[in-house]
Amino acid sequence: MEMPNGSSKNVMELFRLDGRRALITGGAKGLGRVIAQALAEAGADVAIASRTLADCKKTANEIANSTGRHAAGFAVDVTKRDEMQKLRKEVESTLGPVDILVNNAGINIRGPIEELSETDFNDVISTNLTAPFLCSQAFGPPMCERGWGRLINLGSIMSVIALSARAPYASSKAGVLGLTRVLALEWATKGVTVNAICPGPFATDMNKQLLNDPAKYQDFVSRIPMGRWGELSEIGGVAVFLASDAASFITGSALFVDGGWTAQ
Numbered sequence: 040m041e042m043p044n045g046s047s048k049n050v051m052e053l054f055r056l057d058g059r060r061a062l063i064t065g066g067a068k069g070l071g072r073v074i075a076q077a078l079a080e081a082g083a084d085v086a087i088a089s090r091t092l093a094d095c096k097k098t099a100n101e102i103a104n105s106t107g108r109h110a111a112g113f114a115v116d117v118t119k120r121d122e123m124q125k126l127r128k129e130v131e132s133t134l135g136p137v138d139i140l141v142n143n144a145g146i147n148i149r150g151p152i153e154e155l156s157e158t159d160f161n162d163v164i165s166t167n168l169t170a171p172f173l174c175s176q177a178f179g180p181p182m183c184e185r186g187w188g189r190l191i192n193l194g195s196i197m198s199v200i201a202l203s204a205r206a207p208y209a210s211s212k213a214g215v216l217g218l219t220r221v222l223a224l225e226w227a228t229k230g231v232t233v234n235a236i237c238p239g240p241f242a243t244d245m246n247k248q249l250l251n252d253p254a255k256y257q258d259f260v261s262r263i264p265m266g267r268w269g270e271l272s273e274i275g276g277v278a279v280f281l282a283s284d285a286a287s288f289i290t291g292s293a294l295f296v297d298g299g300w301t302a303q
């Protein structure tokens with residue numbers, strides 16, 4: 040097993056990810072894309088996977104061109120166990136074994152509980168919670184065997200607080216925090232850390248509805264002590280930190296990137 044971190048290194052070197060390989064689910068756009076770009080800028084080769092292969096390949100090309108790292112796109116529906124196993128084989132044969140898994144793919148279906156169907160609820164749970172379980176099951180044990188790994192799950196402020204009309208999403212993201220803590224315990228002695236990034240609101244496709252509604256947008260701003268939404272660029276460094284040797288003694292934690300929302 041490697042040393043927990045390169046303690047003889049200059050502190051800034053601890054943040055480097057040279058020689059690491061990262062898989063980012065849902066990495067073609069939104070927060071996942073920013074995370075993939077940041078991990079590559081820190082030195083990692085990156086695999087980008089979602090249901091839309093063309094988007095993944097395009098993003099991978101742009102990341103490879105701007106960073107000089109290897110980057111490749113893969114098609115996967117993260118809710119399907121057999122596709123996950125296939126993805127693992129494809130990524131390993133293209134880039135090598137995955138050291139850093141970012142469970143980022145996610146969806147949100149909003150509405151009061153009277154109007155939501157069981158299918159709505161199950162779709163959100165299977166993408167946001169079951170898929171991180173399946174993906175961790177596919178990629179975590181090989182990390183344990185190699186004695187080094189990083190799992191980063193995308194939680195949300197709704198892992199710990201509630202908003203009306205978010206029953207499926209808040210349930211899934213609370214579950215993600217539970218999953219994060221359990222896996223952290225299971226792999227604590229294996230050199231594999233498991234943590235969550237819990238963002239507040241960021242302007243991505245997932246939030247189009249809110250972004251197109253000035254009243255709802257402002258309502259969110261009024262709940263954020265910093266008085267603004269997050270900038271996409273503000274998520275990248277958080278992922279690099281958790282993926283790096285600088286975070287070698289952090290496991291089972293949640294890092295809130297929310298302008299102070301959950302501090303209140």
Ligand SMILES: NC(=O)c1ccc[n+]([C@@H]2O[C@H](COP(=O)([O-])OP(=O)(O)OC[C@H]3O[C@@H](n4cnc5c(N)ncnc54)[C@H](OP(=O)(O)O)[C@@H]3O)[C@@H](O)[C@H]2O)c1
Pocket residue numbers: 064065066067068069070071088089090091094115116117118142143144145146166193194195196237238239240241242243244245246
């Ligand atoms: N934006 C925010 O304010 C915010 C706040 C807190 C937490 N988060 C979390 O951050 C993560 C990223 O959110 P985002 O805002 O960047 O979302 P986004 O822009 O809508 O991107 C979601 C990504 O997930 C992929 N995806 C969805 N379902 C999938 C499936 N079944 N299989 C494979 N890929 C799938 C999408 O690609 P395809 O549709 O092409 O498959 C897309 O690449 C999510 O987990 C979200 O819950 C976001």
